[in-house]
Amino acid sequence: MKKRWWSILLIVLAMVPCLCCAEMNIKLVWEYSYPEIITGYKVYSSNVSGEYDPNNPVSVVEDPNIMFIEIRNLPDAIYYFVVTAFFTNGEYVESSYSNEVNNLFAPKVKKCFGIL
Numbered sequence: 341m342k343k344r345w346w347s348i349l350l351i352v353l354a355m356v357p358c359l360c361c362a363e364m365n366i367k368l369v370w371e372y373s374y375p376e377i378i379t380g381y382k383v384y385s386s387n388v389s390g391e392y393d394p395n396n397p398v399s400v401v402e403d404p405n406i407m408f409i410e411i412r413n414l415p416d417a418i419y420y421f422v423v424t425a426f427f428t429n430g431e432y433v434e435s436s437y438s439n440e441v442n443n444l445f446a447p448k449v450k451k452c453f454g455i456l
Contacts, residue, residue, distance in 0.1 A: 364416055366443060369408040370423050378404040379427040382434070385411070389420050389440065419443050 372378060380402040384392040398421075399409045422437040 364414050364443075365410060365412045366414060366419065366421075367408060367410045368421055368423070368441070370438060372404075372407060372425055377427050377429075378425045379429075380404055380425070381407070382424045382426060383409055383411075384422050384424070384437070386420050387417060389442070392422060392437065 368383060370381070372381075380400065381404070382397040383399040383401070384394075384396075385398040386392050398411060401407075401409060404425075420440055420442045422440050424435045424437060426432065426434040
């Protein structure tokens with residue numbers, strides 16, 4: 341896999357806890373460079389900063405016009421995320437990792453509803 345110099349800036353991380361459970365939803369939104377050559381994006385996640393498995397993306401977005409994903413029902417923990425861009429025009433080329441974001445400072449709001 342060749343790496344190129346395209347830059348992707350991961351810009352938004354929002355965490356929404358599941359109602360009354362130990363799970364959360366995370367929405368990632370990013371900007372990109374050189375949209376005319378991008379085929380799609382890969383999102384990587386880890387519980388350790390800077391350690392991502394290039395063979396195991398959390399999500400592959402095959403539409404270059406979609407620049408967000410929502411990951412649902414994650415166990416309550418600290419997660420780190422990066423995004424890469426790729427194109428396939430005869431050969432597969434993937435960019436280096438974007439800047440890293442995490443859910444450490446995302447607001448945690450628990451809302452519990454029950455039947456009385």
